[in-house]
Amino acid sequence: MRCNRVNHIIGLLCVICLTLQCMILFRNWNYVTRDRHAVTNATISEVQIHVIKQGASFNDDLLIRMSDPESLVYSVPNLGKRFLTIGIPTIRRQNNTYIFQTLTSIFNKTAEEDLREIVFVVFLADFDTGWKTSMAKYLYERLRIYIERGVLFIINAPSSFYPKLDNLKTTYGDSQDKVKWRSKQNVDYAYLMRFSKNLSEFYMQLEDDVVASDGYYNSIKTYIAEQKDEWICLEFSELGFIGKLYHSRDLENLSRLILLFYQEQPVDYIFAYFNVLMTQASRKIHKPTLFQHIGIESSLPGKIQPLKDRFVGFQKKKYMGDNPPARLFTTMKTSPDFPVETPYLKSPGYFWSHDNLKENDTVTIVFDNPQSIYRAVVATGTEQYPTDMIYNGELNACISLDSIDSTSAKCSNYVTIGRFVDGKIDANNISSKMGEFKIKCIVIRVTKSQPFWAIIEEIAVFTR
Known part of the structure; x- marks a missing residue:
């Protein structure tokens, strides 16, 4: 009898706690929704970074506690799940900025009817708030039509999301500056994936210093449809973490792995490990590849990186001979x-x-x-x-x-x-x-x- 009374009291307390949590979540959701619409309706003169910091942090077990709208700088209300999300993180470089050239190339190479199936997410990942504000304004002024149509999201992460980036473990003989740069970059990727995981069926990672090939989107859709066996990652560039495409359902696990080894491994290694862990033993690279690296100045200060993808530029055969066996x-x-x-x-x-x-x-x-x-x-x-x-x-x-x-x-x-x-x-x-x-x-x-x-x-x- 006494035990039943205790159980009854515990059950009542659980109901009360659950009710309070729902009230808090409902209140927060209304606040977030109001803020999102305020950002969407902002004029150019009112441009600023809108961030709600509630519960967004890099906690001890490396899981992200965040609501997606907390990150929004510019977007429109959700227009439904798309076929593909293309995520592009960008930070300030010392002398050059490639992000507008990248976006212009991609939009110019995307057919009007295909824009209904894609959402682009640009992540302003620099810690400099002034740079983020000016870059947000710059992109808004030039690409407002894509923002208002729900094709382009511009997002930001609160600084509280990031771990401490000092005195990190050094691996591969890299300097502390390089370890800090690549570790922050890993956290950027993880955040961008978490934000994007429910936007579409597939997700592709790009960098902010690439240009697209003609017909890139149809090539992606065709290559996906051609796959006869289960796959984890399809690649549309041979370089780094450019043009890597995943099922959106795998983004959370991939982001967890990136966060788990954010200071030990460059992301180029982590995504390859992830593919193997998920039972894809070999790379699946579409040839010709679809995105060429154009950046010379790396986002790591002082580093010059004139990398080129060898497989971009494969053209259809011109002469098409009979070519017997x-x-x-x-x-x-x-x-x-x-x-x-x-x-x-x-x-x-x-x-x-x-x-x-x-x-x-x-x-x-x-x-x-x-x-x-x-x-x-x-x-x-x-x-x-x-x-x-x-x-x-x-x-x-x-x-x-x-x-x-x-x-x-x-x-x-x-x-x-x-x-x-x-x-x-x-x-x-x-x-x-x-x-x-x-x-x-x-x-x-x-x-x-x-x-x-x-x-x-x-x-x-x-x-x-």
């Missing part, structure tokens, strides 16, 4: 990222030698069956790397295959059917040179060494 071999040093077969395939991509070209280096195409060929085109260099071409070389058509194994082939009885001019061979009327003989091999041969690498963008063979 064949095996390709080369004496040039190769990279797994740019296999020698790629220029012969009809899908985008190219072969990039992994060392300087030497005299008598070859690329040999061995047809499964001898062919009657009337035209052959070899195009080297690309729009992005126009000087990485073969300057001195020839194209030979061979009627005999002397030997072949898994790594090489030797062909003989050849006729020279073309020579490189401005990095290209376009050989016509091959039939008149070969007579009735069918061709078993075509061999690209370098006739003079060159002190730099070369790209073969396309090999097109036309048959009768």
